[in-house]
Amino acid sequence: MVDASSAAEPAFSPLYRQVKVMITHELQAGAWKPGESIPSEQYLAVRFKVSQGTVRKAIDELAADNLLVRRQGKGTFVATHAEQQIAYRFLRLVPDAGGALGMERRLLDCRRTRAPADVARALAGKSGDAVVQLRRLLLAGAKPVVLDEIWLPGKLFKGLTADRLADYKGPMYGMFEAEFGVRMIRAEEKIRAVPADVDTARLLALRPGAPLLSVERLSFTYGDKPVELRRGLYSTEQHFYRNELN
Amino acid sequence: MVDASSAAEPAFSPLYRQVKVMITHELQAGAWKPGESIPSEQYLAVRFKVSQGTVRKAIDELAADNLLVRRQGKGTFVATHAEQQIAYRFLRLVPDAGGALGMERRLLDCRRTRAPADVARALAGKSGDAVVQLRRLLLAGAKPVVLDEIWLPGKLFKGLTADRLADYKGPMYGMFEAEFGVRMIRAEEKIRAVPADVDTARLLALRPGAPLLSVERLSFTYGDKPVELRRGLYSTEQHFYRNELN
DNA sequence: AAGTGGTCTAGACCACCTG
DNA sequence: AGGTGGTCTAGACCACTTA
Numbered sequence: 001m002v003d004a005s006s007a008a009e010p011a012f013s014p015l016y017r018q019v020k021v022m023i024t025h026e027l028q029a030g031a032w033k034p035g036e037s038i039p040s041e042q043y044l045a046v047r048f049k050v051s052q053g054t055v056r057k058a059i060d061e062l063a064a065d066n067l068l069v070r071r072q073g074k075g076t077f078v079a080t081h082a083e084q085q086i087a088y089r090f091l092r093l094v095p096d097a098g099g100a101l102g103m104e105r106r107l108l109d110c111r112r113t114r115a116p117a118d119v120a121r122a123l124a125g126k127s128g129d130a131v132v133q134l135r136r137l138l139l140a141g142a143k144p145v146v147l148d149e150i151w152l153p154g155k156l157f158k159g160l161t162a163d164r165l166a167d168y169k170g171p172m173y174g175m176f177e178a179e180f181g182v183r184m185i186r187a188e189e190k191i192r193a194v195p196a197d198v199d200t201a202r203l204l205a206l207r208p209g210a211p212l213l214s215v216e217r218l219s220f221t222y223g224d225k226p227v228e229l230r231r232g233l234y235s236t237e238q239h240f241y242r243n244e245l246n
Numbered sequence: 247m248v249d250a251s252s253a254a255e256p257a258f259s260p261l262y263r264q265v266k267v268m269i270t271h272e273l274q275a276g277a278w279k280p281g282e283s284i285p286s287e288q289y290l291a292v293r294f295k296v297s298q299g300t301v302r303k304a305i306d307e308l309a310a311d312n313l314l315v316r317r318q319g320k321g322t323f324v325a326t327h328a329e330q331q332i333a334y335r336f337l338r339l340v341p342d343a344g345g346a347l348g349m350e351r352r353l354l355d356c357r358r359t360r361a362p363a364d365v366a367r368a369l370a371g372k373s374g375d376a377v378v379q380l381r382r383l384l385l386a387g388a389k390p391v392v393l394d395e396i397w398l399p400g401k402l403f404k405g406l407t408a409d410r411l412a413d414y415k416g417p418m419y420g421m422f423e424a425e426f427g428v429r430m431i432r433a434e435e436k437i438r439a440v441p442a443d444v445d446t447a448r449l450l451a452l453r454p455g456a457p458l459l460s461v462e463r464l465s466f467t468y469g470d471k472p473v474e475l476r477r478g479l480y481s482t483e484q485h486f487y488r489n490e491l492n
Numbered sequence: 493a494a495g496t497g498g499t500c501t502a503g504a505c506c507a508c509c510t511g
Numbered sequence: 512a513g514g515t516g517g518t519c520t521a522g523a524c525c526a527c528t529t530a
Binding site (some may be wrong): 258260283286287302305316317318319320321322423 | 495496497498500507
């Protein structure tokens with residue numbers, strides 16, 4: 001995607017890609033809500049004045065990008081972080097003991113403040129921009145496993161408060177979709193090993209200096225616009241970060 | 247992929263998927279070598295007695311799986327770990343300072359031995375099976391960054407010696423392809439944060455107890471057969487592990 | 493100019509889900 | 512039965528590479 005060179009533009013865009021862009025715009029504009037079905041391929045073909053196969057290829061790519069989900073016999077649906085079986089679509093932690101990842105959340109703080117320089121840079125904003133900062137724990141059973149520090153652009157999350165967060169059931173990204181119309185569609189993570197500082201060690205019930213996985217996640221919405229910076233510290237004594245390479 | 251339930255089989259396999267299986271078998275049998283081109287879609291359509299579009303769809307999936315690479319106007323080629331621009335296809339380390347990842351290799355040891363229980367289990371073999379164990383360093387400039395311990399099934403890597411490894415230019419997986427006909431198709435990684443032990447600390451020029459990224463990689467060849475277990479310890483002081491989520 | 497992959501179409505039929 | 516996505520075909524034409 002990103003290219004340091006002069007990024008020679010495509011200069012030729014096939015029809016199905018133009019259709020893909022049009023569908024993406026509809027999604028972005030919220031014409032179809034997360035979890036709902038979009039119009040049938042046949043209908044869209046007529047509307048865009050192309051053949052059904054061309055619409056099909058556009059939708060194929062959108063499904064590959066995880067923006068849409070096809071269900072044979074039923075229709076094509078707008079992808080959502082809520083209600084899916086996979087509650088934590090972006091969380092790659094797996095318990096050593098196998099089985100599912102059932103986690104309890106505990107909100108530590110939630111305050112509106114000004115973005116430090118590094119946060120502002122990541123979110124493509126300016127230093128001092130209004131942001132929401134939250135911190136929370138994820139616990140497996142009684143054991144704290146993840147300490148997250150989350151930064152969100154204040155402009156997009158106007159009514160976000162600790163109470164609303166505490167009340168909401170289901171994954172946080174589901175709430176962002178439903179309550180704020182902000183959909184996370186992809187993310188980049190930078191992973192390092194770091195020693196636990198004193199405060200973190202206490203929160204995660206570890207000794208200071210214990211090695212932790214530092215996972216810095218930058219999440220993007222439509223148009224590759226960054227909308228969340230999340231700094232996670234993972235205890236990997238009973239869990240590991242799972243990744244697949246192709 | 248893995249399903250705890252009875253894994254109800256597909257019961258219906260479309261034509262293009264059967265074609266995909268046939269092409270995969272040809273690849274596995276070595277009918278077409280890595281880097282070479284495979285026959286044209288038209289030719290394969292005649293040979294398999296299906297339409298060109300059906301062959302096309304099969305090849306589309308194989309390209310998505312990174313087994314084949316399409317090049318417009320030239321043909322479709324067998325993917326290879328060698329000669330590609332991306333020398334380290336599976337290595338996700340990125341330098342903080344940006345730029346390319348140029349790494350020097352230094353082989354520490356290479357011996358034939360018997361598989362310990364955990365290694366045997368990972369490689370789907372029996373405890374005591376013949377294996378090759380190697381250890382090596384990767385250095386960025388003069389700084390050691392990665393300490394790898396690699397386990398390979400002895401049966402598949404008969405003539406592998408320290409000398410042959412030292413002589414070979416290009417990525418190790420390229421050598422495995424060219425010299426032993428073993429092609430890594432995909433891999434799973436389990437990542438944790440661990441403290442450096444005394445020996446590791448010396449090799450990586452760090453203090454004992456310094457946090458390291460532990461990356462356990464299990465690589466698979468055709469038919470999801472595990473053929474390499476690699477335990478890496480990454481120093482993340484000037485590099486990070488990069489991951490993309492969709 | 494010839495060969496390859498890439499796009500687009502139109503139509504037929506199959507598999508799956510719901511009323 | 513009717514609608515949806517999924518498969519398969521055949522043919523036309525476009526874009527890219529090589530000779």
